[in-house]
Amino acid sequence: MLRVEKLRKVFENRKRNVRDTVEAVKDVSFECIPGEIFGLLGPNGAGKTTTLRCISTLIKPTSGNVYIDRYNVLENEKAIRSRIGFLTSDMKLDGFFTPDYMVDYFGALNKMNKEDIRQRKEHLFNELQMKDFIHKKIDKLSTGMKQKTAIAISLIHDPDVIVFDEPTNGLDVITSKSVTDFLEKYAKEGKTIVISTHNMHVAEKLCDRFGILVKGELKELGSLKSILDKNSSESLEDVFFSYILPSAEEEVSHA
């Protein structure tokens, strides 16, 4: 189980000796249980990626904590990493290598022995229907094939928690569907999945529960029904825009 507790992240910038601070994430708390897909929604700059990076131990929280089972990111980085699969749609794998080699490489970095890597690869390549291209150079693969390779890399060590930053960003409809199908299937196996997205249609279809982040603050948290009921709205998109548009208009008037 994943638990985010009063997570706060402040970035400091120093320019010409002037200290400037940006509070990217403000006391965010949520939980995600095994078998559940949690969607962190928000516009660009809302703090989604920062939250996911804190969960993945890439950056340290300024205050608050993130727990996976009995481990937390402040004290048990390695234990957290062994339980997490992190993936971002921005990732571009080195085109020189083959999917097979890259999956082997990340398996080895996760301290897996050769036999475990072989068995896990077999499973993932079957699940993701990758067998036809695992020995081709990544350079020669389509976007969808590359995305499947990236997923296989992140899941080689069979993590309990999957953190996926913008899983369908930049993907065509077919690839996007194969990714969401896979995530649904993976959740059914009892895995905990957290995704960030600003695509409301993907979120509505895929996620069991949602958190709407605006300027670092978690404005909404709950199931689709509870959020729609609370806001008397018919779609998640309407709720989302009810938070986004005022701040966007504010920004325009400041400009």
Added chain:
Amino acid sequence: MLSDSLIILKKELKRIFTDRRMVAMLVLLPLLMLPAMYSIMAKMGQARDSDIESFRSTICIYEGEGNENVIGPFVEALSSINTTLELVQLNELDEVKQSITDKGKELLIVMPDNFHENLASYRTFDIEIYFNSIADYSEYAYNRVDEVLTELSGDMVRERILESGMSEEILSVFTVNEAPILVDLAKEGSVIGKIISILLPFFIIIYLFVNSMKVGLDTVAGEKERGTLAVTLVNQVDRLSIVIGKMVSVMIAAVVGAASSVIGLIIASKYFMGMFGASGAAIASYRMNSIHILQFTIVIIPLAVLVASMVLIVSTFARNTKEGQGMIMPVYFVVMIVGVATMQTGDVPPRWMLSTPIFNSLLVLKDIFMQSVTWSSILTAVLSSVVLSAILIYLTLRMFSSEKILFRI
């Protein structure tokens, strides 16, 4: 930790040495560039020399006022040169000079007035020879004519001495090093070593740096750009292992480049040694024994580690490879200046050079090639490289723990 570094190292080496383009750039280019460059230079030089020697130059002679048939003895003397002689008049001199400037004619010899009187009364007179120093044919003709006239002058003096009943030995008080004995007491091979040592440290540092740049900028800045570094960091491998694995791969690429350039220079030496006046026998006699090779290895590896860690710290700081290239260029220029400066240092370099990393390693490499190195200077060079590398690796590790640097946007 070591096994994690090895996993990363293996992947980086696979990336470097199974990519044909990369191998061509890192290994073949430094290996073939120098032999290709020097063989082309040697071939072009030979072709130019034979063209100049076979060219029939036009030499104009003005006999001077009050002279008749002055050029008689000169014509005979100049017959050894492939030339056409033309007698010119006083009013044609400016036109001939202009023609030499315009590369139409090669030389103008202006004899003094009253030549015979001067000669008979033993008065020294001056012969003016006009030429064009930027025209190859003209310069060659000038050198040959000057040689012939100097010899002719010597013969005429000798004749005068003999006519006066004296021995021509009066012209020579003593000679220097005419006896057929070995007077150069330099160690065998060190003369050739000195020629090699002028060029080699420069090429070694350049290829150490160029190969480190080709590999090192991509290894961290490239991975940041592609987003794969973040995925690597979420794995269970610690950051020191990542830094060590990547640094050793950059260092290996650097050493391979330096070794290729050494082999390339040895191949090229048959072309360029002649340019420095070294004989074929002397070149063939040059040998580096196992001690010299050991010394070379002891110095080059810490130097490669230092260069690799310089590139790696820039690569870690940069947001992407493009920014890394911009940041590394000033460092590259400084390294080039250091390389050029070591070419110009004499036998006793300034003390500050001996205690400055990179400088001292290159000077020690020079001494190894000249076979006159001391173990204390090797130790100083190695220690300074190791200390500076350790500082840079420590700073790189700090950067690897810095969110601001790893995830700068």
